[in-house]
Structures are given as structure tokens and as C-alpha cells.
Amino acid sequence: SSDLSDEDKIDQKGIRNSPYFKPDWSPELLSNGNYITHFCVYKNNVIEELKGFRGDYSGSQDYDLVLRATDKERKIEHISKILYGWRQILGSAALSTSSKPYAYNVAITALEDKIKRNGYDGKVQQITDTFFYRTKYEYGNPTVSIIMPVLEDLEILKKCILSIKKNTTHKSYEIIIVDHLHKKKELESILGNNCTIIKFDEKYQNSKVYNSGARVANGEYLLFLDPNLEIITNNWIESMLEVGFISKVGAVGCLLFNNNGQIYHAGKILGLDGICSNALEGRKHDNMYFGIANAIRNCSAVSGKCIMIKKNVFDSIDGWDENLFQYFNDVDLCLRIYESGYRVAYTPYVKLQKQNQITDDFSNEIDQRKLFIKKWKHVLEKPDPYYNENLSHVNGGYFLTSSPPLPRLMTLLLEVYYERIDLQTQFPEVAEGDYSNLLKWVINEGIINDSYMVTLAPFDKDFEILLQKYSQ
CATH class of the missing domain: 3.90.550.10 (Spore Coat Polysaccharide Biosynthesis Protein SpsA; Chain A)
Structure with missing residues (x-):
């Protein structure tokens, strides 16, 4: 019943910057701060049910709205493309986190409202110089x-x-x-x-x-x-x-x-x-x-x-x-x-x-x-829902990359490839993005005869589909 997208910022010269490639729906991240920000599509009946924005929450009215909308279990889709640009104009929080100090207090109120609606006791504090918040719950003394x-x-x-x-x-x-x-x-x-x-x-x-x-x-x-x-x-x-x-x-x-x-x-x-x-x-x-x-x-x-x-x-x-x-x-x-x-x-x-x-x-x-x-x-043949496919998949991740994401199976195969000197010697063209010969080898003999490659055996038939893709 709701859709969110990735976003970036647009400076005063019209230059796009700071692309934010988000995870899919993440309840704990939302309680940490408004990662959805200003662009979100709701079904009309949801807005009618919530009676829209609340006047007392100016400055964080969009955060309050999404917090209320997600009190119920709803289907929330993530479009992994930049569909929104946040303009960095004077007085905007996009330009400086200190531009609207009152907005943080309103956000804290919205979060504490949600905590009460969900039946918890807790206090929210802002983390200094960030958009993040932390909730200290009352949870008794469990062992x-x-x-x-x-x-x-x-x-x-x-x-x-x-x-x-x-x-x-x-x-x-x-x-x-x-x-x-x-x-x-x-x-x-x-x-x-x-x-x-x-x-x-x-x-x-x-x-x-x-x-x-x-x-x-x-x-x-x-x-x-x-x-x-x-x-x-x-x-x-x-x-x-x-x-x-x-x-x-x-x-x-x-x-x-x-x-x-x-x-x-x-x-x-x-x-x-x-x-x-x-x-x-x-x-x-x-x-x-x-x-x-x-x-x-x-x-x-x-x-x-x-x-x-x-x-x-x-x-x-x-x-x-x-x-x-x-x-x-x-x-x-x-x-x-x-x-x-x-x-x-x-x-x-x-x-x-x-x-x-x-x-x-x-x-x-x-x-x-x-x-x-x-x-x-x-699970492995699908993207990680909490990590955006537009970000790098090596060296700890969270780097921007201009390369399109590889199919999940290809990343598994390349993990084996880069741990094997013999495969790197036999198929040097892989480093240039040419995977066809490596895939042919895997299909013809790699999985059957190779003790390490056999770990990919559950995907045996899927390699032929990959070969068609990379031989075009």
C-alpha cells in the first residue's frame, strides 16, 4: 500500500550529488531516522484512514505520516531507482542538519507517539550532529x-x-x-x-x-x-x-x-x-x-x-x-x-x-x-533486501559503482574464480568482464570434476541460462 524510492540531492547550481541508495523496507532503520524522507507513494485509502498530515508536526510531518502508516502490517515496496531529488537551498535540511533544529524535536515527539501506540514505554534522544535517533525502552530486568x-x-x-x-x-x-x-x-x-x-x-x-x-x-x-x-x-x-x-x-x-x-x-x-x-x-x-x-x-x-x-x-x-x-x-x-x-x-x-x-x-x-x-x-539467487543492488558487492560494500549488478549466481562463481590462481591463469579475460569461456568450462566439466567448484552444484542448470546471457 506504499512505495519508497532512492534519492539524491540537487545543489544550487543544479548539480546532482549524494545519491542515497536505500534498503528495502527496514522497520528498525525507520525508527532510527526518516530514511524514506519526502517522497513516498501511498494508496488514497491509507491517507484517508490516517486523516493526512497532522498540523502540530510541521518540520517532520512526513516522518510522522510514515510512522503512523506503518503501525499496521502493510505491503511496502522499494523502487531501487533515484526518483526524487532533494534541493539544497538555503534553510533546507538537505544543505545543513542544523537548518531546522525544531524539526528534530517534532521527530522525537512523533517517535514517542509511535512507541505509545505500539504499547511500549520509552524515551527518544537525538544523536548529536546526525539525523539519527535512539530509543531507550523500559523492558524490565530479563535474565x-x-x-x-x-x-x-x-x-x-x-x-x-x-x-x-x-x-x-x-x-x-x-x-x-x-x-x-x-x-x-x-x-x-x-x-x-x-x-x-x-x-x-x-x-x-x-x-x-x-x-x-x-x-x-x-x-x-x-x-x-x-x-x-x-x-x-x-x-x-x-x-x-x-x-x-x-x-x-x-x-x-x-x-x-x-x-x-x-x-x-x-x-x-x-x-x-x-x-x-x-x-x-x-x-x-x-x-x-x-x-x-x-x-x-x-x-x-x-x-x-x-x-x-x-x-x-x-x-x-x-x-x-x-x-x-x-x-x-x-x-x-x-x-x-x-x-x-x-x-x-x-x-x-x-x-x-x-x-x-x-x-x-x-x-x-x-x-x-x-x-x-x-x-x-x-535466498542466494535473490538480492539482499537490506542492501541496495546499486552499491558495490566487494570489499565490505557501500561503495558507489557504475557497473550494473551481476546476477547472484555470477557473484558466487566469481568468488571461486578470484580464490583460484589456476582459473585466473586459464581465463584472464574474466577480469575484462568476458565470462563466456569460464561459464562453458563450468558447464562442461568444472562442477563435475572440480572439488571446490562442486559447491555450486545446486545451480548446475542455471549456468546454461547465464551462458546465454553473457554470450550475446
């Missing part, structure tokens, strides 16, 4: 169960535990350590209160370890945490709860940094670097692409290195898939949360940093990739 595996280096685990205790002000929480290394005595000496150690006798598999911890958890929320991380923000549990508490949010992830200070994770993007990768990885934490790293927003998936999930949602989807024990198990978990009717969100207000740069074990990668692609073929 949060922090579930962690053991590492060989107990000093790393100790630092993680100390950072939890230093930065946790939420009163009701427990720490569950899943001990597959049988180091109970050493663990007891460093853990202290609020910690439970459970024995795990099987061979270490991330998904099984997390599931075993979840089975003994007492919390209404489960917080799965990689012990190679340190918490670097206060009130971190509260900041995750203020998003995870929302009824339709099933899981929430956070902002992770490498130990060199660069971003490691700010949400995940389907199709990025092939199958799925971390948004903004390797970038500095600054005000990049409309402040996207600093915006509460929906994502198709978030990292399992620090993820909070409602216990009832986790149980309803049968927890972590133990067949995906090493690669893409967090993406799989999030996609199943979506399929169960809940959303996944990212918050920038919780920050953690890696302690060490641990090298991943790639021994099971091919089998895990194959299983994941087969399971989620119907």
Missing part, C-alpha cells in the same frame, strides 16, 4: 544467558570475562562456559561468581557447543559470545536489549572491530564477495555512506561472534544447525529466524574488539559451503 566456549589460551578467556564484568550494569545475567577441553579447575580460578561450567565430551563443533550451553540456560535471552572478543562499551547488554526487546526482532548483532581498530563487522550482506560477508570489514569507523555503521538497522544476518537471541525464538527454530558447524552457521541461524516471522537487527551502540587475529581452520570449508548453498539456494 540474559551469556554462552561461551573455552579457548586453549585461558588468558584470552580471562580478559573477555573481565571485560564482561567491568562493562555489565544489567543486574540479571549468567555466564555459561562450555568446557570441551576439560579445564574445570583452571576455569574456576578465573571465572568467579555468575559463572556455570558445563562439560562437553564430544569433538569441538561450534554449533553443538552453543546448543549444549543453550539447553541449560535460564535466561529469556541467549547471548552467544566468542571469547576472543573484549567488550569496550558500558551498558552493552542494555543496548542490545533495547533492540532485541522489540516484539518482532528475533536477534540482534553489534559492531565488531579487529585488534588494529578497523571494523570487522557491521552486519552481514548476502551476495557480498560471493555468498555472504561482513559489511564494512577493513574500513575505518567514520561517518561513511550516510552514517550506515552508526545506524540501528535490519540486516539479513549478523555475526555469531556476538549475537543476542530471544530464547523462545531460538527454541522454535531448533537452535544452531549442527550440520553447519564452522562456516555460515550464523547466517543460517539468522535466515531461519526470518523464515519464522522475526527480524534480525544490528546496533552500533555495542562495540567489541578482537583480542588476537586467530587464523580460521579451512579444512571443512568446501563441504560447509556446499551444504549452505544447497540449503539456501532460493
